[in-house]
Amino acid sequence: MSRQDQDAFGHRAGATSAFPAPLPRLPGVDHTVTLLRQGYGFIGHGCDRLGVDGFRARLMGREAICLRGPEASQLLYGAEGLTRTGAMPTTVLRLLQDKGSVQQLDGEEHRRRKAMFIRLVMDPGRIDSLRRGFEAAWRAELHPGLEVSVLDLANSALTRAACHWVGLYPAPADLRRLTRDLFAMSDRSGHFGPSTALALWRRRGIERWLRREIAAVRGSADAAATPLAIIGKDLPLEVAAVEVLNLLRPIVAVGRYVAFAAKALHDHPIWCGLFRSGNADFISDFCEEVRRTAPFFPFTAARATRDLTWHGATLPAGSWLLFDIYGTAQDARHFPRPQAFRPERMLDWRLNDPSFVPQGGGDVATTHRCPGEAATLALMESAVRMLCCEMSYDVPPQDLSVAMDRIPAQPASGMRIRVQRID
């Protein structure tokens, strides 16, 4: 069997999934250092070592049940008796979703808040206006001779587009600061130390600014139906600021996927040629394969609120579950030759494949699945179209390696390009 038939962690195509009861323990006392060293590979390596799809480990002094595969994804995105509250380390929670956000709600309260996000983020007209704003901001930054990393270019264009789309119009210097700070929220989420503390402190400043902006919109009789006004009308000020940030931050985070897409275009130039010669229909398949292969969200976490029986194993109330988002999409049993970049797989988030859950899975209205998948795809497709069909660039020598112990990962250089011509 060739290496191509195995996934990044060495699983072989055709092997069966396994959740023995009770789930085995990973040898060792505490596995936090192993997690930091192995990064995205932690759950996959542990499963392979034990020959299972689920095991027990100790992380940051806490018992964890680590799971991979489609059955586990259906558990984390569908089962009753699970909550996201108390499931993430405080810095991760505070930098990403934060207290009071939709992700911290359960049951009916979650469904009501989620419905608001679905109305705002999944509406085709709103997605189109976000996409057009992104394209205009991207084009405005380009000129022949410009040397820039695609990550920086996308971050900056996405920040401007996200602000305008939400209903905010910061001055150019403030936009530059916002680009840095919104990017840092996801970039520092997998880290600890002074830079994480600084990112948290800056986030508090942005929340204060958002509260002022929301209060101003509330006081205005002729406020347009922007996300800022809609969220501000429905929710208490503190919570509204957190939820507006829950739009701005992840839109800017799409820049990381755009950088991975630009790297994939560079690694597999045949695709750019194809798109340039009028076969733009395949851009969506290309972007979905980027989402499968790009290491972004490594795991998602949940806590059992009552005793659960699952595959014959008892998961007692309070159990901390970690699900391997990235590793599940690299598994040779579900994606033959997983290390090969193959847009021909024709992946599509709408098909609800529980093995392909880069932004969560299940029913978007009732689970914690991301409501931003359609918007993410639209923005990635725009970036790929602009890179391939609206400009020519060369790629200077640089370090394009992707360190799998850095969470979230990125091409080391951010994928630098030198713009030659704008068509």
Ligand code: HEM
């Ligand atoms: C960079 C691309 C993105 C990635 C990798 C991503 C990833 C994810 C993941 C994995 C979850 C599920 C978390 C869990 O299981 O608890 C999630 C939830 C969420 N995402 Fe995204 N997301 C992205 C883009 C977006 C966009 C563009 C938006 C909005 C404009 C968005 C808004 C949200 C919200 C509000 C939730 C919470 C949903 C809930 O708890 O019901 N995301 N995202």
